[in-house]
Amino acid sequence: MSTATSPAAVAAEASAPVAITEQPAAGIEQAASQAQSSSSNSQTPNTSLYVGELDPAVTEAMLFEIFNMIGPVASIRVCRDAVTRRSLGYAYVNFLNAADGERALEQLNYSLIRNRPCRIMWSQRDPALRRTGQGNIFIKNLDEAIDNKALHDTFAAFGNILSCKVALGENGSLGYGFVHYETAEAADAAIKHVNGMLLNDKKVFVGHHVPKKERIAKIEEARSRFTNVYCKNVDSEVTQEQFEELFSKFGKVTSCVLSVDEDGKSRGFGFINYENHDEAQTAVDELNESEFHGQKLFVARAQKKTEREEELRRSYEAAKNEKLSKYQGVNLYLKNIPESFDDERLREEFAPFGTITSCKIMRAPSGVSRGFGFVCYSAPDEANKAVAEMNGKMLDNRPLYVALAQRKDVRRQQLEAQIMQRNQLRLQQQAAAQGMGYPGPGMYYPQPGAFPGQPGGMVPRPRYAPAGMMPQGMPIAPYGQAPAQFPAGMMPQGYRPPRPPRGAPGAAGPAPPAGARPPAGVNGAPRGAQPIGGAPMPPRVAGPSARGPGNRNQASPQPQPALTAAALANAGPEEQKQMLGEAIYPKIAAGQPELAGKLTGMILELPVSELLHLLEDQEALQGKVDEALQVLRDFESQDQANAGGEGATEPAP
Numbered sequence: 001m002s003t004a005t006s007p008a009a010v011a012a013e014a015s016a017p018v019a020i021t022e023q024p025a026a027g028i029e030q031a032a033s034q035a036q037s038s039s040s041n042s043q044t045p046n047t048s049l050y051v052g053e054l055d056p057a058v059t060e061a062m063l064f065e066i067f068n069m070i071g072p073v074a075s076i077r078v079c080r081d082a083v084t085r086r087s088l089g090y091a092y093v094n095f096l097n098a099a100d101g102e103r104a105l106e107q108l109n110y111s112l113i114r115n116r117p118c119r120i121m122w123s124q125r126d127p128a129l130r131r132t133g134q135g136n137i138f139i140k141n142l143d144e145a146i147d148n149k150a151l152h153d154t155f156a157a158f159g160n161i162l163s164c165k166v167a168l169g170e171n172g173s174l175g176y177g178f179v180h181y182e183t184a185e186a187a188d189a190a191i192k193h194v195n196g197m198l199l200n201d202k203k204v205f206v207g208h209h210v211p212k213k214e215r216i217a218k219i220e221e222a223r224s225r226f227t228n229v230y231c232k233n234v235d236s237e238v239t240q241e242q243f244e245e246l247f248s249k250f251g252k253v254t255s256c257v258l259s260v261d262e263d264g265k266s267r268g269f270g271f272i273n274y275e276n277h278d279e280a281q282t283a284v285d286e287l288n289e290s291e292f293h294g295q296k297l298f299v300a301r302a303q304k305k306t307e308r309e310e311e312l313r314r315s316y317e318a319a320k321n322e323k324l325s326k327y328q329g330v331n332l333y334l335k336n337i338p339e340s341f342d343d344e345r346l347r348e349e350f351a352p353f354g355t356i357t358s359c360k361i362m363r364a365p366s367g368v369s370r371g372f373g374f375v376c377y378s379a380p381d382e383a384n385k386a387v388a389e390m391n392g393k394m395l396d397n398r399p400l401y402v403a404l405a406q407r408k409d410v411r412r413q414q415l416e417a418q419i420m421q422r423n424q425l426r427l428q429q430q431a432a433a434q435g436m437g438y439p440g441p442g443m444y445y446p447q448p449g450a451f452p453g454q455p456g457g458m459v460p461r462p463r464y465a466p467a468g469m470m471p472q473g474m475p476i477a478p479y480g481q482a483p484a485q486f487p488a489g490m491m492p493q494g495y496r497p498p499r500p501p502r503g504a505p506g507a508a509g510p511a512p513p514a515g516a517r518p519p520a521g522v523n524g525a526p527r528g529a530q531p532i533g534g535a536p537m538p539p540r541v542a543g544p545s546a547r548g549p550g551n552r553n554q555a556s557p558q559p560q561p562a563l564t565a566a567a568l569a570n571a572g573p574e575e576q577k578q579m580l581g582e583a584i585y586p587k588i589a590a591g592q593p594e595l596a597g598k599l600t601g602m603i604l605e606l607p608v609s610e611l612l613h614l615l616e617d618q619e620a621l622q623g624k625v626d627e628a629l630q631v632l633r634d635f636e637s638q639d640q641a642n643a644g645g646e647g648a649t650e651p652a653p
Contacts, residue, residue, distance in 0.1 A: 047092070051118055053118040054113060104120065124315060138403070139205070142173065143199060144172055146177075148165055158189045159181045159187070165178055230269070230271055230274070230299070233268060251274050251282065255272070256272045331405040333402075343360055371609070451454055579607075592625065
């Protein structure tokens, strides 16, 4: 008896199919030729291929390089998730003619793409044919060595295959697979000649695929006609004879087993099998929750372990969903709670708004408050009132955050949607600004190495620019000088240094030649001239105050208001970050003047409550600065290592 060789390594050329034994070779060839002749009549030209089992990193460009070698490609589309834009692991390749598609299916099917064998088949454009399942067969008891290629090569002899796949788990093949033929005749021929044959010394079953709904209906029907009964909570003193006698009065018992341990002592449960379903159902109805030797029995239909676990899981999920729906709209989530608060103090703050059913501050194992907690009311209107009144309220100089509690997965989905919306809005604003001729920060491209320690030589820019900073996050240099970050002659487009007060050094510029009339305009500019950036020049103020040392044309800088908890609570999230950045930047600049803007932007990513703590505690602020510096050094070393690995190139002259 001959057996099939193990599936070879995936290659571009098709290998020999798995050998089928206990079947005359002539019969198989004759059946295969009949199936192919019947399927060729209904074959229609198709130029679209489905490419599956792809690595998530595979892109359209990679697939174009591979499939364009076969023939001219019309289009390629990698299917991606609508939200995350991650690849779904399959793509569609459209050729200009069907011959190239056939050649690609023959030469590239199960070839390696990024060390993964791809699975190529014709794209079935008719959804009705896919849903009906006509020509779909199921194969089980497959050898672990049989993969998609070996299964395809084995069953391709009986007709044109639309889809072929071996079910895979974490540890490899699950021992079953599916083959979908174009016609039902080809599927019947495969079932007739392969069912019961040996594939790699294992007898396989081949039959028509039954949809899951029909399988579940048959299983439920079989369960409803049970004859095996399970009984537990049996007293340990009950013997096998007493146990069997208890159930024999309801009908003929074919088997009765009371489970015992190694010492012969009863384990308290057993199984009883009746001759027909009606007797088993009567025993369950009569004996369930009945008293026997002083204990209440549990009698029900015997279940498999997997079925029991599935039933317990469903009941747990139902109870969980019921609990969540019960507290929906009445449970509040609080954060930024002062450390001095306990449950009673928190209850006192929220008691005026309604009846509180539970109130708890979450704590670490050491007992220290983690800064957040939950308050649950008895009615949704009470919870909404508490949110409106308590959100943003100052408790021990801390703005309290109050909102309706949400499930973790719901919160994650909302955050992802907000991030996507924010990114789209930012892209729209950038496109609008570029369309209006506004020179945004993306217009400036410094040379690599212009700014040491910055990835790609880009200008360091924190998320929120403190006072005295340019929009790019750089301190304003004295008039007439370029900022220290800009190399000579590399000022960014749209940058204009501030004009100094009249009478300051360099205010008047170079002296005009003798006899030359000063140009008529504002501050020495021609009439109607516009400064860099397109902003109109301020009008010249007439009167004595416009001349002499007492000139006040340039407004003196307004003093920054003191940062108070009340002002911080009334400000929005963006304004809070800007106010905190203006307060933190001078402290960081005292120790790290060159990296102050960059470090400020990194530290401003922390929550507002922690930033308030850093303003009060200089040691904590210094610790965060040290952490940020370490992150920068790690990034620089990694960037240098990557640059060294790619190979250095000489700078352009």
